[in-house]
Amino acid sequence: MRTVRYGEPHNKIRVLIVDDSLYMRRMLRRMLESHPGITVIDEAKDGVEAVAKCISLNPDVMVLDIEMPKMDGLSVLRDTMMKRPLPVVMFSSLTQRGSKITMEALSMGAVDFVPKPVSRGLVPLVARELCEKVVQASRARLRVQELRYRHETERGxxxxxxxxxxxxxxxxxxxxxxxxxxxxxxxxxxxxxxxxxxxxxxxxxxxxxxxxxxxxxxxxxxxxxxxxxxxxxxxxxxxxxxxxxxxxxxxxxxxxxxxxxxxxxxxxxxxxxxxxxxxxxxxxxxxxxxxxxxxxxxxxxxxxxxxxxxxxxxxxxxxxxxxxxxxxxxxxxxxxxxxxxxxxxxxxxxxxxxxxxxxxxx
CATH class of the missing domain: 3.40.50.180 (Methylesterase CheB, C-terminal domain)
Structure with a gap:
């Protein structure tokens, strides 16, 4: 495993949003841009677009959904960490499947995660947590796996x-x-x-x-x-x-x-x-x-x-x-x-x- 020190953030932290739902992308943009130190530079509606925009736009942080068409969040994370490592915050559903995949994402190098709000009343709390974690992620020291594919077969x-x-x-x-x-x-x-x-x-x-x-x-x-x-x-x-x-x-x-x-x-x-x-x-x-x-x-x-x-x-x-x-x-x-x-x-x-x-x- 190698350590990557990501650069200090610019005047504002430049964020790429990745989610297949237009509604969620708009909500994420509102959440993130409520923070004076964060700007959303672009959005991606699927994994293929996300990887391309990571390379071309060079964002400071990516906020990434897990379940998407064409290329899921784990595949995006794997490709990104190989081609252009950057801090990633997962935006995950509070389900058994969502939590399991989130653990895999954290193992692969995602810095942190934020559970999606399950009700309208929780949106302000989730927005605050998301902004805090994006700010912290922008300062993170990444530990990137050398894509050794773990044989997760009941080791030991x-x-x-x-x-x-x-x-x-x-x-x-x-x-x-x-x-x-x-x-x-x-x-x-x-x-x-x-x-x-x-x-x-x-x-x-x-x-x-x-x-x-x-x-x-x-x-x-x-x-x-x-x-x-x-x-x-x-x-x-x-x-x-x-x-x-x-x-x-x-x-x-x-x-x-x-x-x-x-x-x-x-x-x-x-x-x-x-x-x-x-x-x-x-x-x-x-x-x-x-x-x-x-x-x-x-x-x-x-x-x-x-x-x-x-x-x-x-x-x-x-x-x-x-x-x-x-x-x-x-x-x-x-x-x-x-x-x-x-x-x-x-x-x-x-x-x-x-x-x-x-x-x-x-």
Whole structure:
């Protein structure tokens, strides 16, 4: 995988809209041009036109629909990343199929995605989110796959063994946002099935999309990966993805004088504007696991995770952050580093080995 640093935006961020629906193109144009720093330079009604206009117009960011005639969004993304890499924000439907394809797009190099509004009342919120993500995308550092077509055939599944309800003493909490799904695909599949630790993944995503993320990571990994459910017990070799729309809390039962660690879902208010919040999970995990906790803060905008990582480190946890050179958006790692919570900045390619080393040496 190679890293592409996209140039600084011009006076205004030049956006190409790609959608087969005239209605959606007009709505997207209104949304984007409500922001003073964004201008829509053109529109494309299908994938073939989109690829041609990317090459001829040289936009700063492309907003791309998934399902289109002639050439679908994934094919457009693949061609664009080969011929003229640029930041892409997917505009995706909130359906099971839409969320699955969105995960594939993020894996292929799309910077972020915005769910399409399901009602007229949500349009202003979606417009604000879309503009924010386009601005962030224009500053993104792309990690472009060298089009190695993954053989997504249950990689590592044959290595699995049943974990039962084995007690866990070590926990890894991974926090990520923009660029996170692609980064997670560089980490989780490179961990062994018999990792002697549980993993919690807090990725900023809405409901529905986290389930698709968990399924995709599970398909690629030797570890078992699933979306967390209320009162799931933490087990070695199992990674739980915090479901969108909930904070994932951690606690310990008091049964049989020993107890087990488990998670529960919290529908409380968003923290830092997100739910799940990495901070919420880390405050629990740090107080329970102390020196047996490893915190990994990956690429993403904002500062979620900085306070929780600092508190966890004070309690004895090991805290690492993805370095700037390999981050799509160096926001969350930077905030953690500047707050004093981060011990070490680590390139993405080295994070899996750092996690494995920590877990096997407890």
């Amino acid at each position: 599944k044959k290595l699995r063994v049943s974990n039962g309800k084995a007690p866990v003493n070590t926990l890894v909490v991974i926090g990520s946002s923009t660029g996170g799904p692609q980064a997670l695909e560089e980490i989780i599949p490179n961990l062994p099935a018999d990792l002697p630790a549980a993993i919690i993944i807090c990725q900023h995503m809405p409901r529905g999309f986290t389930a698709s993320l968990a399924k995709r990571l599970d398909m690629l990994s030797a570890l078992e990966v699933r979306e967390a459910a209320d009162e799931d017990v933490l087990e070695p070799g199992v990674a739980l993805v915090a479901p969108g729309g909930y904070h994932l809390r951690v606690d310990k039962s008091s049964g049989n004088g020993h107890g087990v660690y488990y998670v529960y879902l919290d529908e409380g208010n968003a923290v830092h504007g997100v739910k799940p919040s990495v901070d919420v999970t880390l405050f629990d995990a740090g107080s329970l696991f102390k020196a047996n906790l490893m915190v990994v803060i990956l690429t993403g905008m904002g500062f979620d995770g900085a306070k929780g990582a600092w508190a966890a480190r004070k309690a004895g946890a090991r805290v690492i952050c993805q370095n700037q050179e390999t981050s799509v958006i160096w926001g969350m790692p930077k905030a953690c580093y500047e707050a004093g919570g981060c011990e070490e900045l680590v390139p993405l390619d080295d994070i899996a080995s750092a996690v494995e080393e920590f877990c096997t040496n407890r």
